[in-house]
Amino acid sequence: xxxxxxxxxxxxxxxxxxxxxxxxxxxxxxxxxxxxxxxxxxxxxxxxxxxxxxxxxxxxxxxxxxxxxxxxxxxxxxxxxxxxxxxxxxxxxxxxxxxxxxxxxxxxxxxxxxxxxxxxxxxxxxxxxxxxxxxxxxxxxxxxxxxxxxxxxxxxxxxxxxxxxxxxxxxxxxxxxxxxxxxxxxxxxxxxxxxxxxxxxxxxxxxxxxxxxxxxxxxxxxxxxxxxxxxxxxxxxxxxxxxxxxxxxxxxxxxxxxxxxxxxxxxxxxxxxxxxxxxxxxxxxxxxxxxxxxxxxxxxxxxxxxxxxxxxxxxxxxxxxxxxxxxxxxxxxxxxxxxxxxxxxxxxxxxxxxxxxxxxxxxxxxxxxxxxxxxxxxxxxxxxxxxxxxxxxxxxxxxxxxxxxxxxxxxxxxxxxxxxxxxxxxxxxxxxxxxxxxxxxxxxxxxxxxxxxxxxxxxxxxxxxxxxxxxxxxxxxxxxxxxxxxxxxxxxxxxxxxxxxxxxxxxxxxxxxxxxxxxxxxxxxxxxxxxxxxxxxxxxxxxxxxxxxxxxxxxxxxxxxxxxxxxxxxxxxxxxxxxxxxxxxxxxxxxxxxxxxxxxxxxxxxxxxxxxxxxxxxxxxxxxxxxxxxxxxxxxxxxxxxxxxxxxxxxxxxxxxxxxxxxx
Numbered sequence: 114x115x116x117x118x119x120x121x122x123x124x125x126x127x128x129x130x131x132x133x134x135x136x137x138x139x140x141x142x143x144x145x146x147x148x149x150x151x152x153x154x155x156x157x158x159x160x161x162x163x164x165x166x167x168x169x170x171x172x173x174x175x176x177x178x179x180x181x182x183x184x185x186x187x188x189x190x191x192x193x194x195x196x197x198x199x200x201x202x203x204x205x206x207x208x209x210x211x212x213x214x215x216x217x218x219x220x221x222x223x224x225x226x227x228x229x230x231x232x233x234x235x236x237x238x239x240x241x242x243x244x245x246x247x248x249x250x251x252x253x254x255x256x257x258x259x260x261x262x263x264x265x266x267x268x269x270x271x272x273x274x275x276x277x278x279x280x281x282x283x284x285x286x287x288x289x290x291x292x293x294x295x296x297x298x299x300x301x302x303x304x305x306x307x308x309x310x311x312x313x314x315x316x317x318x319x320x321x322x323x324x325x326x327x328x329x330x331x332x333x334x335x336x337x338x339x340x341x342x343x344x345x346x347x348x349x350x351x352x353x354x355x356x357x358x359x360x361x362x363x364x365x366x367x368x369x370x371x372x373x374x375x376x377x378x379x380x381x382x383x384x385x386x387x388x389x390x391x392x393x394x395x396x397x398x399x400x401x402x403x404x405x406x407x408x409x410x411x412x413x414x415x416x417x418x419x420x421x422x423x424x425x426x427x428x429x430x431x432x433x434x435x436x437x438x439x440x441x442x443x444x445x446x447x448x449x450x451x452x453x454x455x456x457x458x459x460x461x462x463x464x465x466x467x468x469x470x471x472x473x474x475x476x477x478x479x480x481x482x483x484x485x486x487x488x489x490x491x492x493x494x495x496x497x498x499x500x501x502x503x504x505x506x507x508x509x510x511x512x513x514x515x516x517x518x519x520x521x522x523x524x525x526x527x528x529x530x531x532x533x534x535x536x537x538x539x540x541x542x543x544x545x546x547x548x549x550x551x552x553x554x555x556x557x558x559x560x561x562x563x564x565x566x567x568x569x570x571x572x573x574x575x576x577x578x579x580x581x582x583x584x585x586x587x588x589x590x591x592x593x594x595x596x597x598x599x600x601x602x603x604x605x606x607x608x609x610x611x612x613x614x615x616x617x618x619x620x621x622x623x624x625x626x627x628x629x630x631x632x633x634x635x636x637x638x639x640x641x642x643x644x645x646x647x648x649x650x651x652x653x654x655x656x657x658x659x660x661x662x663x664x665x666x667x668x669x670x671x672x673x674x675x676x677x678x679x680x681x682x683x684x685x686x687x688x689x690x691x692x693x694x695x696x697x698x699x700x701x702x703x704x705x706x707x708x709x710x711x712x713x714x715x716x717x718x719x720x721x722x723x724x725x726x727x728x729x730x731x732x733x734x735x736x737x738x739x740x741x742x743x744x745x746x747x748x749x750x751x752x753x754x755x756x757x758x759x760x761x762x763x764x765x766x767x768x769x770x771x772x773x774x775x776x777x
Contacts, residue, residue: 165285173293180269180302186454188405191461191505191655197402199449208317208328210301216333217316218300219374220340224365226261227372230296234262234287262287265303308447309339310346323351325391333379334386337369338362347443351390359388400469400509401460403521408504408652409456410445412666417441423610453660458653459503464763468494468506468731471759475751476511476735488513489737493522494755495636495651496731496763502640502649502670505729507633520738524633527611528736531624532583533712533721533748536684537607537638538600539588539622540580541646544680546595549777550577550687554587563589563623566713580687581695583711585623592622604630606675607638607648624712635723636732642684643708643725645773646676682775689772692724697749700757702726704764706771709756711748718742722752727770729763731756 186199222229228236259267266286290299309319319339320328331339341361342349349358363384370380415421419441425431448454472492479490488511496506509521520526556570556579563585570586579587592600597617604612611628618625637651649672657666688708691697696711700722709724718740723732733752736743 167282167285169285169289173289177298177302180265180306186449186452186456188402188456189458191459193457194462196405196458196460196462199406207305207315208301210297212328213301213304213316214328214336216375217304217328217336217340220337220365220369221261221300221304223368223372223374224340224344225264229261229300232260234260234291235284236260259283260287261303262290262299265299265306266290268306268308269302307343308346309342310350311352312450314450323390332383332386333375334362334366334383334388337365337383338388340365346447347439355388355390362388400507400521400523401462401465403509404504404507404524405456405458405460405653406446406449407524408458408654409449409454409657409666410442412652412654412657413445413448414441416666421608423605423608423612454665455658455660455662456654457656457658459498459501459505459655460507460653461505464496464506465508467762468496468508468759469512471755471762472508472733473512475755475758486513487519487738490735490743491522491738492733492735492751492755493526493632494731494733494759495523495632496729496759497636497640497651499640499643499725499728499730502637502644502651502672503655504633504651504653507653522632522734522738524631526734526738527629527631528719528734528740529624529626529629529714530635530721531712531714531719531748532585532588533635533710533723534624534626534630535580535583535588535622536642536688536710538603539592539595540687541642541676541680541684542595542600542603543576543591544683545677548576548591550575550683552576554579554590556584556586559586559589562586562619577687577690581690583691583696588622589619593619597621603675604638606673607634607641608650609634609638624714632732632734635721635734636730639710639723639725639732640730641675642681642688643727643730643772644672644681645678646674646681647672648675679775682773685772686775688724697722697724697753700724700749700753702757702760702764704761704766705768707760708772709753711753713747716742717744717746720746720748720750720752722748722756724756724760726760726764726768727772728768729760731760 188196188199190196226232226236263283263286266283270286294302305315305317307316308314309316309322311322313319313322316339317328319342320326320331320335323339324331324335326335338351338358341358341364342351344361348354349361351358366375366380366383369375370377375383411421419438421438422434425434472494476488476490476492479488481489483489491510492508493510494506494508495504497503498505507521507523509523509525510519552575553573554576556565556572556574558564558570565585566583574584576587597619601612601616601621609630611626611630613627615627633651637648640651641648649670654666656664656668658664685708688710689706691711692701692707692709697709700709701707705726705728707724707726709722712721712723713719719734719736720743721732721734723730725731733755735746735751735755
């Protein structure tokens with residue numbers, strides 16, 4: 114009996130402890146939850162409430178007109194004169210909901226937002242699935258969760274930057290849009306505002322731009338093809354990635370069939386239909402415009418905090434960077450058409466004309482063209498103002514009658530630089546490490562090494578003379594002493610984009626780079642030499658404002674010292690000798706002192722001349738787009754002729770500054 118009472122007492126006591134533990138545990142959970150709610154509110158809650166209020170004000174102050182028009186971006190030259198305007202075409206091509214073909218609506222809904230007509234702007238299950246995928250993939254976005262309404266909110270009211278604030282505001286805007294506009298209106302706005310790449314906004318602009326047809330003239334296959342583009346206009350750009358666009362077209366058609374929107378016969382017929390693009394709205398972007406747009410996009414990306422890189426841990430790191438770069442680049446490329454930017458540049462249209470004429474005249478006897486009507490022998494040139502480091506003229510190829518976009522070789526093409534690379538990775542670094550112009554070096558044959566141009570060797574000589582005559586043996590031995598890793602590190606500091614692992618060999622000392630360099634990179638690097646070793650990014654952007662005058666990119670010039678001042682001044686003196694007594698003899702300027710370096714690649718496939726005065730630095734490249742031998746081509750032939758013709762015209766009597774002498 115006593116034992117039973119004891120057991121009962123023990124059970125009661127255990128029960129009391131268990132209840133107490135449960136109460137304490139519950140209290141801890143509630144306290145943790147309360148602290149979490151308090152923390153969330155103080156950390157995010159106030160921000161979210163603020164974003165919700167902003168979204169409500171933004172949407173409720175909007176009218177239908179905001180979805181039917183775009184703001185023109187304007188570009189100005191160095192004198193404030195209008196160069197060009199960049200405007201989207203969504204206000205020209207606009208289709209009302211009642212005129213939208215049902216097959217187009219079905220294609221969009223099936224692929225973009227199956228619950229469009231039932232949700233209130235947000236698909237919560239899709240967001241949960243996307244969040245789970247985000248966690249599983251360690252932060253990589255592998256599936257979207259944006260409804261059509263959210264996409265409309267992002268395209269019209271927001272940017273494409275990936276932040277929780279932007280995503281939250283997108284959700285709030287989408288919810289507000291659903292409150293004041295009907296589903297038909299939202300779909301109409303969406304179809305007319307979505308971006309189809311290459312400057313085409315809205316389905317009508319895309320239909321006309323890619324097929325030269327009205328929307329009702331398109332086949333099922335063509336409609337699905339166009340619907341493939343907006344998901345990722347960079348990846349599915351029909352001009353650059355036609356096969357990918359067709360692959361996505363096929364997936365869309367399959368989804369339409371599986372969802373009962375088309376029958377099997379129509380599906381099979383559409384899948385087999387070949388796609389032939391007939392671009393109607395392709396406009397020619399000249400070399401100034403393409404470079405201005407590129408520079409403006411990069412400036413806006415930089416303003417948003419994007420960190421540009423040219424070195425990576427491994428291939429995966431590079432892929433991740435390239436993906437982030439392309440996504441943000443595309444978003445600002447998109448905004449250029451509608452953002453109403455005011456882009457002020459350093460471009461001097463008079464100098465642009467003179468540089469273009471110099472390129473054209475020097476190469477005029479080469480009349481051979483390819484199938485597209487483009488001259489096969491090409492040239493590119495860049496001129497930089499040494500006071501600011503900004504580009505004042507940029508030529509991406511020869512002038513000719515050609516409808517459409519042509520490659521801007523000045524910044525988009527990369528070629529081996531030949532001996533023009535020597536001052537950047539050999540001579541100036543060597544001067545930083547004790548060599549002087551009168552240092553004695555030995556020009557002699559090197560086993561398994563390079564030969565000199567002309568095949569002659571002179572034995573002992575001063576380094577100054579070796580530079581003037583561009584002796585390959587001397588550059589090779591100095592580079593070996595410096596090491597390729599050290600020599601190429603200077604290029605990386607100056608943002609050369611195409612330095613790869615296979616470049617870290619002695620052949621780089623003679624310009625033997627795997628991919629090569631661009632005329633823009635070379636000109637900017639030589640600009641660092643004349644600027645006492647301080648490198649400045651080669652942009653033409655002075656300032657960017659929005660339509661209301663708010664400064665988005667200000668007038669600042671960032672500099673980074675890449676070379677020591679003394680070494681830069683020393684190499685400048687050496688390069689004046691190249692023009693006076695060396696491989697570029699005979700190309701001295703009448704009104705000012707100048708320095709420069711020739712470059713010729715194996716088998717005369719590329720010719721370079723990069724030179725500077727105290728006022729301007731100009732770099733010139735000549736060669737075929739598909740490398741092949743050019744009879745008579747070398748740095749001191751067509752490239753030097755172009756350089757001299759242009760620089761002679763822009764340097765007037767009285768421009769008598771001198772290079773600063775180095776001091777021992």
